[in-house]
Amino acid sequence: MVILKLEKLKTTILILLVLVSIVLTTRIWLDISIEGIFIMPKDNVIKEEKKDVEFDSLAFIKPEKMIINNNGKHTLLFNDSEKGALYNRILEEGMAFLGNLFSSKESMSYDILPIENLNKIRQGSNVEIILPFSFDVDILASILGFDKTDWIDIKGVDSIIMSFDSNLHYILDKKEGSLYEFNPIDLKSNMKFLLDMINKFETYSYVFLNELDSEKFSDDVFIPAYSSSFKLPRVSVTSEIQDKDLKDIAASFLNIEAGSLRSIVEPNGTVIYSDGSEKGMKINKDGLIEYVSYTSGIILKKSILSINDLVDIATGFIEDHLGFPYDTYISSIEKTDNDGCIIKYNYRYEGLPIINDNLGLKDLVEIEIAEGKVKKYKRLIRHIKETGELKDIKNPLSIIDILYKRLHDKNMNLDEIKIMDAYLAYMEFDTEKDIFMLPVWVLDVITYEGNRGKYIMNAETGVILSEPY
Amino acid sequence: MVNNKGFVKILIIVLVLSMIILPLISAVVSADDDNKIVFNFLEDTEDILEPKIFYNKDITITGRALENTTININKYWYRLPRKKSIISKEKSQEPDYDLGKWIFSCGFSEIVGASQIFIVPVRINMGKYKIEVTAINNNGEITKEIVVEYNDKEQINKEFRTRIFGDLDLNIE
Numbered sequence: 204m205v206i207l208k209l210e211k212l213k214t215t216i217l218i219l220l221v222l223v224s225i226v227l228t229t230r231i232w233l234d235i236s237i238e239g240i241f242i243m244p245k246d247n248v249i250k251e252e253k254k255d256v257e258f259d260s261l262a263f264i265k266p267e268k269m270i271i272n273n274n275g276k277h278t279l280l281f282n283d284s285e286k287g288a289l290y291n292r293i294l295e296e297g298m299a300f301l302g303n304l305f306s307s308k309e310s311m312s313y314d315i316l317p318i319e320n321l322n323k324i325r326q327g328s329n330v331e332i333i334l335p336f337s338f339d340v341d342i343l344a345s346i347l348g349f350d351k352t353d354w355i356d357i358k359g360v361d362s363i364i365m366s367f368d369s370n371l372h373y374i375l376d377k378k379e380g381s382l383y384e385f386n387p388i389d390l391k392s393n394m395k396f397l398l399d400m401i402n403k404f405e406t407y408s409y410v411f412l413n414e415l416d417s418e419k420f421s422d423d424v425f426i427p428a429y430s431s432s433f434k435l436p437r438v439s440v441t442s443e444i445q446d447k448d449l450k451d452i453a454a455s456f457l458n459i460e461a462g463s464l465r466s467i468v469e470p471n472g473t474v475i476y477s478d479g480s481e482k483g484m485k486i487n488k489d490g491l492i493e494y495v496s497y498t499s500g501i502i503l504k505k506s507i508l509s510i511n512d513l514v515d516i517a518t519g520f521i522e523d524h525l526g527f528p529y530d531t532y533i534s535s536i537e538k539t540d541n542d543g544c545i546i547k548y549n550y551r552y553e554g555l556p557i558i559n560d561n562l563g564l565k566d567l568v569e570i571e572i573a574e575g576k577v578k579k580y581k582r583l584i585r586h587i588k589e590t591g592e593l594k595d596i597k598n599p600l601s602i603i604d605i606l607y608k609r610l611h612d613k614n615m616n617l618d619e620i621k622i623m624d625a626y627l628a629y630m631e632f633d634t635e636k637d638i639f640m641l642p643v644w645v646l647d648v649i650t651y652e653g654n655r656g657k658y659i660m661n662a663e664t665g666v667i668l669s670e671p672y
Numbered sequence: 673m674v675n676n677k678g679f680v681k682i683l684i685i686v687l688v689l690s691m692i693i694l695p696l697i698s699a700v701v702s703a704d705d706d707n708k709i710v711f712n713f714l715e716d717t718e719d720i721l722e723p724k725i726f727y728n729k730d731i732t733i734t735g736r737a738l739e740n741t742t743i744n745i746n747k748y749w750y751r752l753p754r755k756k757s758i759i760s761k762e763k764s765q766e767p768d769y770d771l772g773k774w775i776f777s778c779g780f781s782e783i784v785g786a787s788q789i790f791i792v793p794v795r796i797n798m799g800k801y802k803i804e805v806t807a808i809n810n811n812g813e814i815t816k817e818i819v820v821e822y823n824d825k826e827q828i829n830k831e832f833r834t835r836i837f838g839d840l841d842l843n844i845e
């Protein structure tokens with residue numbers, strides 16, 4: 204009787220072990236969470252580490268493009284009102300990976316693949332976060348809160364690729380022409396769950412044109428395939444200084460009483476303010492604000508002035524002086540002398556970049572820091588509202604045809620032209636009384652002589668609004 | 673006692689089979705395939721392309737052709753053969769099934785511009801489809817075609833899981 208009971212107990216234990224094995228092997232091989240039985244924990248060590256990172260700076264690292272590669276279908280994910288939450292979740296995963304990467308080199312195994320593998324990786328199931336510029340690895344590490352990084356082999360981080368169906372992560376370094384492949388076993392991602400959420404949305408298929416003609420298109424030219432007409436909202440804009448007292452703005456910048464300000468009005472309507480000693484600013488009637496400070500800051504020790512510190516100084520100053528528009532991102536960081544740097548920002552509306560061609564201002568917020576102080580600050584920000592009207596958007600292939608016709612008319616050899624990028628944007632268009640924003644197609648073109656510039660076309664009509672040559 | 677041992681054996685067999693079969697299934701199911709079909713009319717290529725299976729309903733018909741070429745794309749779905757009634761079977765002694773038919777589903781037309789590229793998105797559902805692309809220009813007319821099929825990857829995964837674990841009775845008495 205006792206033996207029989209013992210046998211039953213052994214059998215039960217064996218059954219339990221078999222069941223656990225089945226669950227675990229299912230999990231490993233099919234990579235599927237089994238609700239109620241086996242769910243990967245959402246929070247993990249890396250995320251706890253990330254809490255220590257200065258998130259304010261991190262919030263401005265946003266991609267130029269976020270490409271979802273899903274079993275051969277490619278699509279772009281925008282930080283718009285529909286999918287913005289998902290976009291930001293994926294971005295958090297990307298930053299968690301970088302945090303994990305920079306925390307230790309020794310614990311991370313990796314392979315270096317030729318850059319030609321990029322097309323093959325894009326056929327898999329992953330998300331590609333293309334950064335607005337090639338981040339120096341030490342700048343990126345600094346912004347993420349690491350004083351230094353051992354990853355000196357990586358010269359620039361152009362994009363991060365994270366798999367949905369495995370733990371493989373990649374960093375594309377175009378400077379070195381390398382693709383770093385990582386398999387961070389410590390990093391538990393939620394990518395599979397995020398892919399399920401993406402699949403719930405209706406998305407357009409996109410095509411990499413270099414796969415059809417690599418001579419005429421770079422690997423960044425990525426255009427949507429529309430089955431029906433594609434529309435974008437028409438927007439109306441106002442200057443951020445409209446209905447504001449310019450004296451109050453100037454007093455806030457120059458940190459003195461409005462009554463103590465000195466000012467001059469130029470014939471074109473620009474007002475110049477000064478505190479009479481070391482700070483000055485001018486406010487253009489179009490809304491362009493420029494500030495300059497001639498004071499010398501306290502010379503800080505070199506080690507204190509990390510890029511992260513400089514970005515924090517810039518962030519604090521901008522927040523105190525008119526603030527950041529929604530969906531602002533860092534578009535470039537240039538190191539300067541005196542442990543300083545110039546940080547440029549741009550912003551997007553419904554995921555599309557804002558362009559101002561009239562004033563020739565490429566980046567809409569620009570700040571220069573030297574000796575721990577803000578030396579120069581420039582901004583041109585608009586408040587954007589939807590009018591409720593939708594505009595039909597021309598197919599990008601039609602836009603490329605318009606470009607080719609124009610280049611042909613200029614007697615340029617089409618075989619010597621390469622399109623480097625193509626994207627939708629909102630472009631500001633000013634008249635005497637009003638400011639408009641038009642949806643435009645931007646084609647970044649380079650000739651074989653190396654002349655590079657942007658053709659900007661009205662996305663609704665195809666009319667060329669701006670051309671570089 | 674014998675029953676318990678038998679049950680344990682079955683469980684071990686299931687475990688071993690799952691260890692062998694699941695990776696194989698996983699490898700087959702995760703075979704990636706581009707969702708793009710390229711029809712190149714600038715080069716002399718085969719008129720009937722190799723059939724393709726997609727794990728995505730949204731596929732893109734794309735390709736290259738000379739400027740001002742008209743591209744006509746026709747999509748056909750494959751109607752499965754219908755079973756004949758018992759009466760007809762008895763009367764004619766013919767086979768049980770008719771051959772399936774390609775039924776026209778929809779068509780698209782594009783004129784190729786200076787980029788010499790065309791792109792048309794097409795949606796397919798479960799089952800077989802035929803995509804027929806005709807390029808017409810001053811040089812003449814060329815038609816190319818391909819048979820495509822959509823498979824639901826998740827459904828395949830689910831089906832295999834059900835087949836392997838579905839009949840597993842864990843009510844041990």
